Amino acid sequence: MQVRILFFGMLKDLVGRNREEIELPEGSSVAEVLAHYESQVPDLKKWFSSVALAVNQQYVGPNTKLKAGDEIALLPPVSGGASYCE
Numbered sequence: 001m002q003v004r005i006l007f008f009g010m011l012k013d014l015v016g017r018n019r020e021e022i023e024l025p026e027g028s029s030v031a032e033v034l035a036h037y038e039s040q041v042p043d044l045k046k047w048f049s050s051v052a053l054a055v056n057q058q059y060v061g062p063n064t065k066l067k068a069g070d071e072i073a074l075l076p077p078v079s080g081g082a083s084y085c086e
Helices: 009-015 030-040 042-050
Strands: 002-007 019-023 052-055 058-060 071-075
Touching: 002 009, 002 030, 009 042, 009 071, 030 042, 030 071
Parallel strands: 002 071
Antiparallel strands: 002 019, 052 058, 052 071
């Protein structure tokens, strides 16, 4: 089955693109997507413990099963911004 992967922030920089489509076996989970990229881009592995995962714009965990045509977003941790005090 084919799925679309979206990369954001510094993950996009590590992978060298903002999206791509990959082929996975039927019944694969988000964890298989992560394993695919660990083998393709080993530097990504250190970020996976803090990456937010979304399938079709809904936050999910790594055990979420995928269907053909799903869109998986890998969102890096966000930091910074101004603190608000009254």
